[in-house]
Amino acid sequence: MPGPRTLAVLLTALLLSAFTSACTTDSGPAGGGRPAVTLATSDHLGGAPVHVAQERGLWPAEGIDVTVTTQPTGRDALNAVLGGQAQLGVVGDLPAVTAVLGGRELRIVADLSRFSDWRLLTRTDRGITGFDALKDRRVGVPQGTNVEYALARMLASARLKSTDVTLVNLAPNQVTPALARGDIDAGVTFPSFYDSARTTLGDRYAELPFTGYTARTLLVAGPEATEETTTALLRALLKAQRGMAADPAAARRAVLARSEGVLRADYVEAFQPRYRYGATLSPELPAQLAEEAAWAKAAQGLPGSADRAALLRHLDPAPLTAVDPAAVTVR
Numbered sequence: 001m002p003g004p005r006t007l008a009v010l011l012t013a014l015l016l017s018a019f020t021s022a023c024t025t026d027s028g029p030a031g032g033g034r035p036a037v038t039l040a041t042s043d044h045l046g047g048a049p050v051h052v053a054q055e056r057g058l059w060p061a062e063g064i065d066v067t068v069t070t071q072p073t074g075r076d077a078l079n080a081v082l083g084g085q086a087q088l089g090v091v092g093d094l095p096a097v098t099a100v101l102g103g104r105e106l107r108i109v110a111d112l113s114r115f116s117d118w119r120l121l122t123r124t125d126r127g128i129t130g131f132d133a134l135k136d137r138r139v140g141v142p143q144g145t146n147v148e149y150a151l152a153r154m155l156a157s158a159r160l161k162s163t164d165v166t167l168v169n170l171a172p173n174q175v176t177p178a179l180a181r182g183d184i185d186a187g188v189t190f191p192s193f194y195d196s197a198r199t200t201l202g203d204r205y206a207e208l209p210f211t212g213y214t215a216r217t218l219l220v221a222g223p224e225a226t227e228e229t230t231t232a233l234l235r236a237l238l239k240a241q242r243g244m245a246a247d248p249a250a251a252r253r254a255v256l257a258r259s260e261g262v263l264r265a266d267y268v269e270a271f272q273p274r275y276r277y278g279a280t281l282s283p284e285l286p287a288q289l290a291e292e293a294a295w296a297k298a299a300q301g302l303p304g305s306a307d308r309a310a311l312l313r314h315l316d317p318a319p320l321t322a323v324d325p326a327a328v329t330v331r
Contacts, residue, residue: 034060034063034064034065035063035064035065035226035228035229035232036064036065036067037064037065037066037067037087037088037225037229037233038066038067038068038069038085038086038087038088039066039067039068039069039086039087039088039089039090039233040068040069040071040076040077040078040080040081040085040086040088040089040090041068041069041070041071041074041077041089041090042070042071042072042073042074042076042077042090043070043192043259043262043263044073044074044090044092044190044192044217045113045115045191045192045255045263045268045271045272045275046074046090046092046112046113046115046215046216046217046275047074047090047112047113047217048113048244048251048255048272048275048277049112049113049237049240049241049244049277050068050090050237050240051068051254051255051257051258051259052240052241052243052244052251052254052255053066053236053237053239053240054066054068054258055254055255055257055258056240056243056254058236058239058240059233059236061236062232062233062235062236063232064229064232064233064236066233066236069085069086072171072172073142073145073172073190074089074090074091074092074095074145074146074217075091075092075095075142075144075145077089077090077091078091078095078096078099078220081106081220081221081222082099082104082106082222084222084224086222087221087222087224087225087229088109088219088220088221088222088225088230088233089219089220089222090112090217090218090219090220091217091218091220092145092146092215092216092217092218093146093149093215093216093217093218093288093289093292094144094145094146094148094149094292094296095144095145095146096108096218096220096289097289097292097293097296097311098144098296098300098302100289100293100304100311100314101293101296101297101302101303101304101305101306102302102303102304103303103304105222105223106220106221106222106314107220107221107222107225107314107315107316108218108219108220108281108285108314108315108316109218109219109220109221109230109234109316109319109320110218110219110234110237110279110280110281110319110320110327111216111217111218111279111280111281111282111285112216112217112218112219112237112241112277112278112279113216113217113275113276113277113278114214114215114216114217114275114276115191115214115215115217115274115275115276116211116212116213116214116215117191117209117211117271117274118150118154118188118191118209118210118211118213118215119188119191119194119207119208119209119210120134120151120154120186120187120188120207120208120210121175121176121179121186121187121188121189121194121197121205121206121207122179122185122186122187122206122207122208123179123182123185123201123204123205123206124203124204124205124206125204126185126186126206128185128186128206128208129208130158130208131154131155131157131158131160131208131210132158132159132160134154134155134158134160134164134165134185134186135160135164135165136164136165136166137165137166137185137186138165138166138168138183138184138185138186139151139165139166139167139168139184139185139186139187139188140168140169140170140174140175140178140179140183140184140186140187140188140189141167141168141169141170141175141187141188141189142169142170142171142172142175142189142190143167143169145172146215147172147188147189147190148188149213149215149292149295150188150210150213150215151188152295152299153210153212153213154188154208154210154212154213157210157212162299168183168184170184170187170189172189172190172192172193173189173193175187175188175189175193175197176189176193176196176197176200176201177200179197179200179201180200180201191267191271192263192264192267192271194207194267195264195266195267214288216285216288219234219237219279221316227318227319230316230319231318231319231322231323234279234319234320234323235323237279238279238323238324241277241278241279244277245277248272248273251272252268252269252272255268255272256268278327279320279323279324279327280320280327280328280329281315281317281320281327281328281329281330282329282330283329283330283331285315285330286308286311286312286315286330287308289308289311290306290307290308290311293305293306293311294306312330315330317330
């Protein structure tokens, strides 16, 4: 039989094991026994419901503890999901498509918002008065993001391809300085940088509006995300979206507060109303993803199938169906 010292050691180990089990779940440690979830997003306004949910503390009511990490772009948020630093991410449609084509394990849970108000930024002394004038010009763009696909659509509207211009890969905040220095002739970046470009370039500022591409902000789940926590998080986001519709001014204040000075008040006031919010999974989504996949395969030489049926296998309608069945119309 074990001696007194051995019995004491065994008893201590059992007590520690019981204490640890009580303080953790399958998703990791959480306050009050709630599953812990990490959500990667960016300051992009398409993901505004995340910031509203965070500001209003909507997560605990759904039985989850959510840590929101803010990345420079949706592409970086996706990388956090693919790298295992986050279970869920708020990303653009193009980064999601390229990940799927690359064979990464990714589930598209919802289309959270849509945006179509793009601008090509340029200078008056470059003489670019139409997209056809971009041929043989140097164009700055943050490659791998929705912005690159917006540029591709601009070029296609003038029957040009990406190979007809010299692409310069720039971070979103580098496009304006590159224009000011004359390193590029034109650039496409996120809308949050439109005003700074206008201010920096002054009388030299010129732009070409473009509405021929609808960017979609997607909620995606990585391999570590469970159906239960994904559904709970989505339920909180839908509450945030309803709150945004009921009180848009309060929603803008919440987004500004969560951006901690990254976003300007005048930008949020002007552009947040231009986004169409409302979580959906509609037939338009896989149709657009198939178009983007075909472009990505041709432009970037990515493997994988661009077939709509293949892309549909990466849609996970179960969480949204559980929260709002009428929002799921894709078949």
